[in-house]
Each structure stands twice: as structure tokens, then as C-alpha cells.
Amino acid sequence: MSGDVLAVADYRRGELRDVSFELLTAGRELADDLGGELHVAVIAGDVDGFAEELTREGVDTIHTVAEGEEFNHDVYVQAVTALFDELSPSALVAPNSVNGLDYVPAVATRLELPLTTDAVGLSYDDSLEVTREMYGSKVETTVAVDAEPFAVSIRGGEWEAAAPGGDATVESFSFDLDEDAVGSRVTGFEEVGGGDVDIGDAEFLVSVGRGIEEEENIELIEELVEATDATMSSSRPIVDNGWLPKNRQVGQSGKQVTPDVYLAIGISGAVQHVAGMKGSDTIVAVNTDPNAPIFDIADYGIVGDLFDVVPALIEEFGG
């Protein structure tokens, strides 16, 4: 094996995503352990502009693949497979993003690479060891991969972004796209969940999660919101259940919020939720489970039953 690492950057609608710069750090560390070089691929869109931005510390070569305007998984699978065949690296790394979920497993299958996903830690000492979470983030596991080359996708927010600088070589890569094998077409994008309220503007968010149990109990949170003149938001299950509209959802697939105070009620703190609210100035969590991950990022915590605490709080504000 060459010891080289091939990292594939993620972007959307003209902008590289933060995880792409974190990917450079994870890729560099892995390449150091493997004793090889870090190659970075960027596929479709303004690849030359992206290459400039991806020129950061630790990157050896950037491969630009000018094929299409936006992400298309059929094109990505062909491009990454062709580049992998050309470079014969020891590892393929990519973000565990929604687009990563859409092409990495197919590449791994096609290239017969063992795949581990959603890594929160990587180390290599004769073989790869991947740290992952299980059972809804309640535990961490380590997984050993006794084969090379291998593929691994990384979770955003777990590595520092690579520092600007460096002197990466930029090379354009072309391959023969098999048009007949492109069976999917991206026809557009749509912003969802605009609506009447922008939770992104709120100073005080009262956010409700699965712990509320029943739709009718949302009324209790509404009373609190009214008594404190706050804005109501929620975690994903509440919106999935249709109890609140999409524009109230905080998280990776919802809205990123940065209020002065974020009061999380009955929210366990799944990683997708935390990604949307960790920038809040002050985080307060109310949860019955003292081990709920939300307490790891909370500034203040109440271990208790929301059905006791919330009515008492409403009373405090004369509700």
C-alpha cells in the first residue's frame, strides 16, 4: 500500500462546507500515521475556486474534477472510483454528510473497501481503529479494521479545521463518464420552513423535545413561552410528529440558532440537534435522565421531570 489518503471534499451551492476543512485535518493525521501523502478531490462546480480554498496546511495534492455543476451521486461514484484506481491510496475519507451518505457506501461497495461511517475519532497503528457512537450516543465503541485499503466517513465538528497556507499542487483529473450509468438527475433545490417566525432571530428559545410525550402536552410549553415572552422551538421528533411546523426545528436538518438563552426541555441532545444549537450563549437543560448528552454541553442543568419543573416555572413568571 502507498500509505496515501484520498479525501473527498463536500460543498453545496457554491460553498465548501466546514466539514471539508475538518476533513483535511483528519486526512492529514491519517496520512502521517500511514506514512503517505494527503490527496484531496473536489468534484463538480467551481473546482478551481474550491482548490484555492482547499490549499491548506498538510495538503499535498488537490485533484479537481470538472464534471457537472452540483453534486450528483452517479458522477461522484464514477469520479471517486476512477481517481482511487489512479492513485491506489490506502484510505478513502469523506464527510458523513447527507451527500456522503449518498455516495460513499456505493464507492466502498464498488471498490470492495471495508466501510466504517460517522467516525468521531481515528487512529492507525498497523491497522485502523475507528471510534464511533452507538445506541443513540449513549456509548462509544472502538472498531478495528483489519484490511487495507479501507473507507471511512467522519462526523462534522470532531476535528479542527486545517489552517490556511501550505503549498498543495493542483492537478485536474478527467475520466470517461459513462452517461448511461447516470440514472439520477438533480432538478433543483428548495429552502424549507420559512414561515412566520424566524427562530434564528430569537434571544430566548424555549425548545421542546421527545420528553413532552404527547401532542396535547405542547400546551404546557406554550404557557411557559407566553409567560416568559420567549420563542418556541423544538427538536426533530416534534416536527416529524407534526406537532410543530418545520420552521421551529433546531438542528442539522433544521435551523442553526444562537440565542442568548436556549432552554432545552425534554431534549436528550442527539448530535444532529446539538449541531444546531451549540452556539447559544447560555444553554439550560431540563431532563429526567442525568446521563442525557444534552448535559455535556449545558451551562446549567435541572435533573428532573419537566411536568413538575415547567408548571413551577410558569408560576414563577405569574402564568
Place this chain on the structure above:
Amino acid sequence: MKVLVTVKEVAEAADDFEIEGDDIGEQYLEYDLNEWDDYAVEAAVQLQEEGDDVETVAVTIGPERSEETIRMALAKGVDRAVRVWDDDVAGAELDVEARAELLAAVAEEEEPDLILSGVQANDTGFGATGVALAERLGFEWAAVVNHLDMEAGDPVAAVRRELEGGVEELTEVDLPAVLTIQTGINEPRYASLRGIRQAQSKEIAPKTLDDLGLGPDIVETPIRRTAMYEPESESDATYFEGDADEQAAALADLLREKGVAR
């Protein structure tokens, strides 16, 4: 038209649990239908109800106990089910590749036009089986689908993929295809009493590796779990102590101090 829906019995850990070896102790685990698969089942049943001549089949990889879970899919309206299991599968640590291979063998027998699969399973959270399955079968696919616009018999599925940050991608996918289904795409129904009764008489066909024409090497994997532990708490939160009234009073003081509530 035939729709195959992959379902998984997943383990959920109790609030208080202990780790034994490299897994949570069996006594702290409860089994249920994977949340994402529940939405995939609903999508399959809706297609069946909307179209004439649509057959729905659920497939799972799991021990006999998992029949309880798959019966939930049958009770919600899925026509019949296939369960893959034998001693070799039981003794293996199934990675994405092995799962995709087992499901592909069933799909090759069933020849579905559409396969619906949850985006991920809430125990292991790999999120990769559906797309790996599509690639293995030579099917098209779309991952993280939160809206499906197609009628039975359509050659193309128009889907929305839920990207991060409140953006949806509109994509057309040629059939046959695998769609990995995101929660919130629909409202999964509760099984009716009638459905539960009917499910008792529906077929759950057991399949071994041998039945599927596969050898035991199919479940061999270079990936193995080496440890499990509770992450060290990074919490430096200040906890409000006392009963609910005292906790609420302290929180109210904090909110006033921060100037967000009066």
C-alpha cells in the same frame, strides 16, 4: 409492482445500563422496530394502497425473536415477510457489506421494482446499508429521502433529499431503485387490532445462507468491535438542586439575570 422494505429490529438501551464486555448487558436492552424503518414501512404501505396490483414484502436479518418486530410491519399492511438467519449469521458481526450482500440475495429472488430502507438504524447508526445494497444490485438510489412523489408503475421516482440546514434537493431517480427513508416523510400508522389479527396468518419465510445460495464466507468481515465504554462526561454544567419548585425558582432567577425574561 413489487416493493421490498428492509426492516431491522434494533436494541435500545435503558436510561441506566451497564456495559458487559463490548456491549451493553442484555438485561438493559429492549428491542423494537427501527424508527427509520417504521417510516419506510408506511411509505411502502401507502404505495400499496394507492395502486392496484402492488405487492409489499418486508425483509429482515434477525433471530426468531425479531419476528415480533416484523409482525408489526405485517400488521400495518405489508403482505408478507422474509427473515434471514442461521448459525453462521448469528455468530458473525455483520458489517455494511455483509448486510447488503444478504439483502441483495433476497432482492434477487424477489425482483422488486422499489426497495425502501430506513436511512440508518438507531443502534449501530452506520447509515450505509441501503446505498450499498443498491450498488450491489445495480439499482439506482437516493439517500435521506423525506418526500416521495410517485405512483405505482411509474418508471421514475421524484424525491426530495433532506440536506443539512433546511435545504431540500429535488432529484429524479430511475427505477429499479433503493430509497433510504428519513423520519418525517409520513405519519407511520398504528397497527389496528384487525391488522394485528391478520398479521398472525401472514407468512414470514425463514431463509438460511444455504437457501440463498450463499456460503458462510459472506458474513466474514475485517471489521470488528474491540471495545465499548461510556464517554467521559464533559459536563461542567451547574446543576440546580432541590425539589421542582426550588429548581424552577433558581432557573427563573437565572433567566431574569440574563435579561431574557421578567
